[in-house]
Amino acid sequence: MNIRNNIINYLYDKDYIITMYENSLYIFNYKRLFDFNDTKITVTLNDRGISIHGKNLSIVKMTKDELLINGTISKIEVNDE
Amino acid sequence: MNRVKIKLSIINPIKELYKLQVNVYNIEYHKDFTVITIDEDDLEKIEKLNFEILSFRGLKFILKKLKNNIHFLISIALSILIMYLLSNVCFSVNVIHSKKEIRTLIEDELYDHGIKPFSFKKRFKEIGIIKETIKNEYPNDIEWLEIIDDGMKYTVRVEERIITKEKKSSDFCNVISTKDATILGITSSHGQTLLTPGSIVKKGDTLISGEIKFNEEAKARTCAEGVVYGNTWYKISVSIPLNYTKKEYTNKKKNNLAFELGTKYNRIFKVHFDEYDVDKVKIFGIGNFALYKESIKEYKSIKSKYSKEEALEEAKKRARENLLTNIGDKATILDEKVLQTDDYNSIISVEIFYSVKEIISKVVEAELPTLE
Numbered sequence: 001m002n003i004r005n006n007i008i009n010y011l012y013d014k015d016y017i018i019t020m021y022e023n024s025l026y027i028f029n030y031k032r033l034f035d036f037n038d039t040k041i042t043v044t045l046n047d048r049g050i051s052i053h054g055k056n057l058s059i060v061k062m063t064k065d066e067l068l069i070n071g072t073i074s075k076i077e078v079n080d081e
Numbered sequence: 082m083n084r085v086k087i088k089l090s091i092i093n094p095i096k097e098l099y100k101l102q103v104n105v106y107n108i109e110y111h112k113d114f115t116v117i118t119i120d121e122d123d124l125e126k127i128e129k130l131n132f133e134i135l136s137f138r139g140l141k142f143i144l145k146k147l148k149n150n151i152h153f154l155i156s157i158a159l160s161i162l163i164m165y166l167l168s169n170v171c172f173s174v175n176v177i178h179s180k181k182e183i184r185t186l187i188e189d190e191l192y193d194h195g196i197k198p199f200s201f202k203k204r205f206k207e208i209g210i211i212k213e214t215i216k217n218e219y220p221n222d223i224e225w226l227e228i229i230d231d232g233m234k235y236t237v238r239v240e241e242r243i244i245t246k247e248k249k250s251s252d253f254c255n256v257i258s259t260k261d262a263t264i265l266g267i268t269s270s271h272g273q274t275l276l277t278p279g280s281i282v283k284k285g286d287t288l289i290s291g292e293i294k295f296n297e298e299a300k301a302r303t304c305a306e307g308v309v310y311g312n313t314w315y316k317i318s319v320s321i322p323l324n325y326t327k328k329e330y331t332n333k334k335k336n337n338l339a340f341e342l343g344t345k346y347n348r349i350f351k352v353h354f355d356e357y358d359v360d361k362v363k364i365f366g367i368g369n370f371a372l373y374k375e376s377i378k379e380y381k382s383i384k385s386k387y388s389k390e391e392a393l394e395e396a397k398k399r400a401r402e403n404l405l406t407n408i409g410d411k412a413t414i415l416d417e418k419v420l421q422t423d424d425y426n427s428i429i430s431v432e433i434f435y436s437v438k439e440i441i442s443k444v445v446e447a448e449l450p451t452l453e
Contacts, residue, residue: 033099059095063104 016045020073024060025052027067041069051077083121084138090114090131101126172367173198173234180241186222187239190215196228196235198368205230233365254304255447256289258282262311262441272305282311282441291447304444311441312415315408317400320430321392326382328358333379341371354379389429393422396431404435412439 009015016029027043027050034049035042036059041052057071084106091097094115098105103123109116118138119127137145147154174191176184194211196203203211208228216223224242228235256272264280272289276282291305338349339361357377365372387395401414416436423430 033095036095058108058110059105060108061106062095062099062108063106064102 014046018050020076023070023072025069025073025076027069029065030067033062033067038071043067047080049079051079053077082139083141084118085121085124086116086118086135086138087124087127088114088116088133088135089127094130097130098127103127167233169202171196171198171200171202171233171235174237175231175234176237176239178239178241183222183239183241186219187215187226187237190218191228191235191237202230202235233367252304253291253302253447253449254444255287255291256305256307256309256442257445258284258286258288258309258311258441259443260284260311260313260439260441262313264288264441265310265312265438267307267309269305269307271303272307274307288442302449306444307442308440309442310438313437313439313441315404315435315437316420316432317404317435318430318432319396319400319403320428321387321396321399323387323392323424323427323429324384325387326384328356328380329383330378330380335377335379337375337377339373339375341369341373343369348375352377356380356382387429389424392429393419393431396429397433400431400433400435404437408437408439412437 013029016027018028019026027045029045031044031046033041033043035051038057039053039055041057041059043050043052052069052073053075054071054073057069057073059067060070061068090113092113092115093110094117095105095108098117098119101123103119103126105117105119107118116135121137121139121141136142174188174196176187176191178184178187191197191211194214196208196211208230212226212228216226220242221244222242223239225238225240227238229238256269261283262281264276264278264282266278267274267276267288269289272291273293274289276286276288282288288309289305289307291303292299293301293303333354335352335354337352340347340349354377357379360376360378361373362376363371364374397417397419401417404414405412414435415438416434418434419431420434421430421432
């Protein structure tokens, strides 16, 4: 069963990933883009929401699963729903 | 999947694009517009937005680029093809040997094995096999064969196998004199020596006889062998003009290129020297066409005049050269004497006497005496 789950997880990745770079933030498997302006971006993930605070925030890549945010990120808030 | 780069007049189009569920792969924010990269299929979704297509990405982009640069790409491909052909095609086969029969034999054999002008070059291993095959086919004719890949041509060096035939020994022969002479020395290995050093002989006299006599009776017959040195005499006449022209090189040199097409020989650059010598080296040749590199040296013709002594020395030098050319290098000049000198109309005529030591013997088959 473990192998089956691993294969399913590999083929159909449901887990979200957040990767922080120097002046950017990469989010994989996000659910919804909730709010967006140049100081705050709110995104919902599987079971929680995160708010990214900063300056000059801009989305440079936006697909069904991926989001890449550029800007000076000062704070990331995680909200359990 | 083809992608397309578009320009939107909206400053921040994220909300609209998110609502329309458009995948955006790159966003560039500008003061009055935004440039985004999206899938070509998503263009329908943003029909309502005011946009301008800037360029295509992916396969369509590559195809468009290829189409725009088709002439350049074809010329590149052709250049590569020509380079490949030039470096892999043999334009001539040059067999180096003094004998025409050997050259023809090798050329024919190489032709049969596919080494011929305007054909593809062979691999190193194949050339080795061809060499061995030809050598094995003609074991009595070819001693050594080398096929050198010399750029656009093959240079073939061949050494003929010389099988020394056993000397056919005749049963009865004499050694005779080839010239009138005074005998200086005799070395005999077979036969009976008839003369001693100091004897005077005429052309055709027997020097070493193949008939061995004892008490005036022939006891045995053999093929006489030996070398006889004789003192011979020559008179050489030489005429030399006292006025002559000599070349004096000016140290001015020039390199030039020339080409030969059939029987016509043309220089690429004009030579401005009045008098010059040319050394040319062939650098390239295909069929009747050949390209040469010329090294041109300028000289000035200077008129000069021999003094009597100089003219005499020059005449002696030329007479000696003529004599040795005629009688061979093995001969030695024993004595030299100027017999007569005439100076008339700026020409000096000299008659010189030479006393020479040379081989005067020759083996000839002798006829057996007929029985009475």
